[in-house]
Amino acid sequence: MIIETDRLTREFRVRGKGAAALRRNTLRAVDELQLRVSPGESLGYIGANGAGKSTTIKMLVGILVPTSGSVRTCGLDPHRDRRRLAAEVGVVFGQRSQLWWDLPVRESFDILAAIHRLPGSDARSRTAELIEQLELTDFLLTPVRQLSLGQRMRAEVAAALLHRPRLVILDEPTIGLDVLSKQRLREFLITERQTHGTTLLLTTHDMGDIERLCERVLVVDHGATVYDGSLDGLARAAGSDRTLVLDFVDATPDLTGIPHTTHLGSEVAGARQRLAFDSERTTAAAVLAAVGQQAELRDLSIEEPDIEDVVRRIYQARR
Ligand SMILES: Nc1ncnc2c1ncn2[C@@H]1O[C@H](COP(=O)(O)OP(=O)(O)OP(=O)(O)O)[C@@H](O)[C@H]1O
Numbered sequence: 001m002i003i004e005t006d007r008l009t010r011e012f013r014v015r016g017k018g019a020a021a022l023r024r025n026t027l028r029a030v031d032e033l034q035l036r037v038s039p040g041e042s043l044g045y046i047g048a049n050g051a052g053k054s055t056t057i058k059m060l061v062g063i064l065v066p067t068s069g070s071v072r073t074c075g076l077d078p079h080r081d082r083r084r085l086a087a088e089v090g091v092v093f094g095q096r097s098q099l100w101w102d103l104p105v106r107e108s109f110d111i112l113a114a115i116h117r118l119p120g121s122d123a124r125s126r127t128a129e130l131i132e133q134l135e136l137t138d139f140l141l142t143p144v145r146q147l148s149l150g151q152r153m154r155a156e157v158a159a160a161l162l163h164r165p166r167l168v169i170l171d172e173p174t175i176g177l178d179v180l181s182k183q184r185l186r187e188f189l190i191t192e193r194q195t196h197g198t199t200l201l202l203t204t205h206d207m208g209d210i211e212r213l214c215e216r217v218l219v220v221d222h223g224a225t226v227y228d229g230s231l232d233g234l235a236r237a238a239g240s241d242r243t244l245v246l247d248f249v250d251a252t253p254d255l256t257g258i259p260h261t262t263h264l265g266s267e268v269a270g271a272r273q274r275l276a277f278d279s280e281r282t283t284a285a286a287v288l289a290a291v292g293q294q295a296e297l298r299d300l301s302i303e304e305p306d307i308e309d310v311v312r313r314i315y316q317a318r319r
Helices: 018-022 053-060 082-088 105-115 120-133 149-161 179-196 207-213 231-237 286-290 307-318
Strands: 003-015 025-039 042-047 066-075 087-092 167-172 201-203 216-221 224-230 242-248 263-267 272-276 299-301
Touching: 003 053, 025 053, 025 105, 042 082, 042 207, 053 167, 066 167, 082 120, 087 149, 105 149, 120 149, 120 179, 120 286, 149 167, 149 179, 167 179, 179 207, 201 207, 201 231, 216 231, 216 307, 224 231, 224 307, 242 286, 272 286, 286 299
Parallel strands: 042 201, 042 216, 087 167, 167 201
Antiparallel strands: 003 025, 003 066, 216 224, 242 272, 242 299, 263 272
16 A cells, blocks of 8 residues: 555644634544555545645645554655655645745756755656656746746646655645646646556645546545545436437427436527436436437537536535
């Protein structure tokens, strides 16, 4: 296992508000988390603000000590073996930098290569690989403080991956990035996993990140896991339907009687209709066959459930 936790818990002592300000309360940020991640997996970690994601990551890399329970990362005790763990893990905190603000990007890489004691030839070839794949050439000699956010994030990712860590942890890697920078970063991470078998754990509020990068999704609420499984399964768990968008040759009466479907609406006098269908109980093909008996189809598409919606539903179901 790359990550293995057993009832991992972290509490904070916080002051209450108003009249309760004198009392100290205990806030449980991570609540008995059971997590096992195998080598090569890519895991998306989702949850509302304050759900406990950053606290978990800090325990995984040894910055914070658990209140109770246990955690092993790459077979090590993260807090006790922080030095050794640093050789195995690369971390990117979207909001914080590990580059030297006043130095050109290139020099930050050289310093990091020295810190990780990479042999000269290895450091050169890896740096060249990252510069090419993350398209850093144009600003290698620019001081970090002058970079745009998109440029800096790409440099941060290169810095975190320079020593070829087995596990890469990214906390909100695409926050604030424009579409193109996001796309570049995602493509790079996909290639990196394919070529080096890197394990990936990322927290994000951007469902595009999850869709493109993660095979497995973990949803947390108030420090506890409420879902752990595939992205497809997440939609099913929330009971979300897929939707068929049907375009007909002619105006068509509302198709309300097709088994296991819900008629969501009609436009242009029924020439376009939307039917939600329960993919556990029927298939798109069966729905289309039934529809075809009533009207002549011109075109169709299937809309997958919106993940943000799905997560919202899971949260609501727990309230
Ligand atoms: N050092 C601390 N002292 C007191 N409370 C803390 C501390 N760090 C985190 N918390 C609290 O623990 C809870 C979990 O915070 P955490 O930062 O782990 O959430 P998160 O899921 O990463 O949120 P976000 O998406 O906003 O980054 C929050 O209620 C937060 O206020």
